[in-house]
Amino acid sequence: MTQTLRTSSEAPQTAPSKRRGRRSATLITGCVLSGLIFLLALVSLFWTPYASDDTSGGRLTGPGAGHLLGTDKLGRDLFTQLMTGSRIAVEAGLGSVLIAAVAGVTLGVLAAFAQGWLDDTLSAFLDILIAFPTLLLAMLIVAARSATLGSAVLAIGLAQSAVVARVVRILVKRVLAQDYITAARTSGTSWPWIVAGHVLPNIWPTLVVNLALQFGLAVLAEAGLSYLGLGAPPPNASWGRMLQEAQATFTTAPAGALAPGVLLVLLVIGVNLVADGLRDTLDPATRRRRS
Numbered sequence: 001m002t003q004t005l006r007t008s009s010e011a012p013q014t015a016p017s018k019r020r021g022r023r024s025a026t027l028i029t030g031c032v033l034s035g036l037i038f039l040l041a042l043v044s045l046f047w048t049p050y051a052s053d054d055t056s057g058g059r060l061t062g063p064g065a066g067h068l069l070g071t072d073k074l075g076r077d078l079f080t081q082l083m084t085g086s087r088i089a090v091e092a093g094l095g096s097v098l099i100a101a102v103a104g105v106t107l108g109v110l111a112a113f114a115q116g117w118l119d120d121t122l123s124a125f126l127d128i129l130i131a132f133p134t135l136l137l138a139m140l141i142v143a144a145r146s147a148t149l150g151s152a153v154l155a156i157g158l159a160q161s162a163v164v165a166r167v168v169r170i171l172v173k174r175v176l177a178q179d180y181i182t183a184a185r186t187s188g189t190s191w192p193w194i195v196a197g198h199v200l201p202n203i204w205p206t207l208v209v210n211l212a213l214q215f216g217l218a219v220l221a222e223a224g225l226s227y228l229g230l231g232a233p234p235p236n237a238s239w240g241r242m243l244q245e246a247q248a249t250f251t252t253a254p255a256g257a258l259a260p261g262v263l264l265v266l267l268v269i270g271v272n273l274v275a276d277g278l279r280d281t282l283d284p285a286t287r288r289r290r291s
Contacts, residue, residue, distance in 0.1 A: 027277025033270025037263060041090040044083035052076070052084055053235040060253045072242075072256050073249055081237035082259055088231075088238045089219050089267060092153050096218035097211050099157025100164045105207070107161065108168025109195060112176065126169070129162030134217070135224050142230045149222075149232035156221045160214050167210050171203040205282035212275035216268040223264055239264050 049068070050057070055075035063070045069078035111122040129137075134156070141155035175181065175198065184194050225231040226240030234241070239260035246256030 024277070026273050027281065030270045030273025030275075030277055033266050034274055035270075037086050037267045037270065038090060040083055041087040044087045048080045048083050050077040050080045052080065052237060054080075060249060062253075063255065069255050069259055070253065072245065072253075076237075078256060078259060081242055082239075082263060084237040085239040085242060085260055086263065086267075088149060088226075088236060089222065089264070092149065092156065092222035092231075093215040093219045093271075095153035096156040096160060096222075097215050099154065100160035100214055100218075101207075101211055103158065103161035104164025105168050108165040109172055109199070111165065111169040112172035113191070123169075126162050126166045129159075130166060132159075134159040135221055138221055138225060139228070139230060142225060147230045147233055149236065149238075152222055152225050152231045155225075156218045159221075160218065164207075164210060164214065168203065168207065171206055172199055175199050175202050205278075208282065209275050209279045212271055212278060216271040216275075219264070219267055219271075 054077065057067050057071035057075045057077055059071065059073055059075050061067060061071045061075075067077050067079070069082070071077055072081070107122075107126075111119070111126070114122055137159040138152065138155035141158065142151045145151040145154075181194060181198060184198060189197075222231055223238065223240035223243070226238035227244045229241075229244075231240055232238045242260040243257055246253070246260075250257050
C-alpha cells in the first residue's frame with residue numbers, strides 16, 4: 001500500500017520533468033549551433049587564414065593542407081570567406097534587430113495608447129507594412145541608397161520594425177487593461193513611469209522571443225540581398241554572394257555553394273531553436289499550458 005501511494009505521488013512529476021528536459025535540450029541545441037557561428041564570426045575579427053582578397057590559391061583547388069575547404073573560381077580561400085561571411089551575417093542580424101527593436105517598440109507603444117481614428121489608422125498602416133514583402137521593401141531601400149552592408153541592415157531593420165511594432169502594440173494593450181495599471185494611474189503614477197515600470201517588464205519575455213525570430217529572418221534577408229548584388233560589396237564575402245558566385249561551378253566545385261548554404265541553415269535553425277527554448281523558459285503562460 002505504501003509503495004502504491006509513493007508511485008502515485010511521483011507519477012504526476014514524471015511528465016513535467018520530461019517536458020522540461022526537452023525544452024532544455026531545445027535551448028541548449030540552439031545555443032550550440034548558433035554559438036559556433038557566433039564564435040567563428042568573433043574569431044574572424046582578429047584572424048583569418050588568408051586575406052579576403054588573396055587570390056594566390058589557384059582556381060577551384062580542392063580541399064587540402066593549405067586550403068581547408070579549397071578555393072573559389074578566383075583563387076580565394078573558401079574557409080576565409082566563410083569566416084568573413086559569418087561575421088557579416090551576425091552583424092546584419094544584430095544590426096537589423098537593434099533597429100527593429102528601437103523603431104518597433106517606440107511605434108508599438110505609441111500605437112497602443114492611440115484611441116479612435118488614430119488607432120485604426122496606425123493599425124492599418126502596420127498591416128500594410130507587414131503585408132508588403134520584407135525582402136522587396138529592403139530591395140527598394142537599398143536601391144535608393146547604395147549597395148552596402150549598412151544600407152542592407154537599415155533596410156531590413158526598418159522592414160522588420162512593422163512586425164515588432166504590431167506585436168508590441170498587442171502586448172501593451174493587453175497589459176494596459178490590467179487592474180494594477182488602473183491602480184497605478186489612480187495613485188498618480190505618470191504614464192512614462194507606468195511604461196518603464198510595468199509595461200516593458202511584462203512584455204519583454206515575448207518581445208525577446210520575437211526578436212530572436214527576427215534575427216534569423218534578417219540573416220536570410222541579408223543573404224538574399226547579397227545574392228542579388230544589393231548587400232555587402234566585394235571583397236566582403238557574404239554567404240549570399242558566395243552562393244551566387246558558386247552556382248556556375250557547382251558541379252565541379254560543390255564546396256563553394258554547399259559550405260555557405262549549410263552554415264546559413266545551421267545559424268537560422270540554431271536561432272529558431274533558441275527562440276523556441278526562450279519562449280518555453282520566459283513565458284509563464286506557456287510554461288503553465290505545457291506543464
